[in-house]
Amino acid sequence: MTRVKRGNVARKRRNKILELNRGYRGSHSTLFRTAQQRTLKALTTAYTDRRKKKRTYRRLWIRRINAAVRTKGTTYSKFIHTMKKDQIMLNRKVLSQLVILDPPSFSTLTK
């Protein structure tokens, strides 16, 4: 076999990980082996949190709608029931934004 120098193959592999670790504290942004653990954790959390984000925001919207609707004398459950019955297809995100940005429109929905 001819002599093979390893070149920059290893360096490129490690830099790929270290690029993702910009801004991490201490050796987690500079040393490859400690950085890799943090990267794997970060990527996994990012994956699950992209799914959790959808849940979290829906919970927030529901809490906001519930709060606003209770000042009008009903509860979230009854409100949503009437929306379904009247076939108003506004989703919870839009409803919660209406509550904050356009209270008069929201009031007509609660009637």
Add this chain to the structure above:
Amino acid sequence: MFAVQANQASARAVVAQKRQVPAAKRASTVARGHSVKLPDGVSAEKLGRDVFNTTYYPKGEDVDMSRKPWVVIDAAGMRLGRMSTAAAKYLRGGNSGSYTPAFNMGVNVIVINADKVEVTGQKAQQKMYYKLGVRGKPGSMKEETYESLFARQPARVVEKAIRGMLPKNRLGRETFTHLKVYAGSDHPHAAQNPTDVTADVAASTHKDGQIVVA
């Protein structure tokens, strides 16, 4: 409860009106920093942040507690826990549509007549308050009945109740500082023009005119 038939048309009209907005919104989201080629004849102006389609996130001035309204609750004759849940809700901002758990969106709460708050059943003799004694050493825990603590410092009973209903974190502790409890019936915050919400609190502790007994 709802005048469904009568207002269906008006609600639908509102909905239809809202649904007509999209054209401008679509343009704004397209123009915002993404290099998308628009078809000929379509122009998009940079309208800035898409306020309607991004979930509301409070700005600095929304959170500034020094500008928040003040609210006063007269605890005379109310049940301790039931009154405390209502107060905690005001403190945390849970009655407004702009509630955000990460920030203090609540109001400043004053509780007066804390020395006239009541508990039912045997709680006066049986409810215990504990605290750690000598530097957390085991065996040095102190305990005190509700009666005795109430006799010493009635305001503290209410404070403990409400504190237990707020989140136990940095924000929760900061929220608690916006609660002022007074044993008597006057408070030094007249300059803040607090609104009296005792009636609303009483409504939530009563069901159909009957006091909700634990």
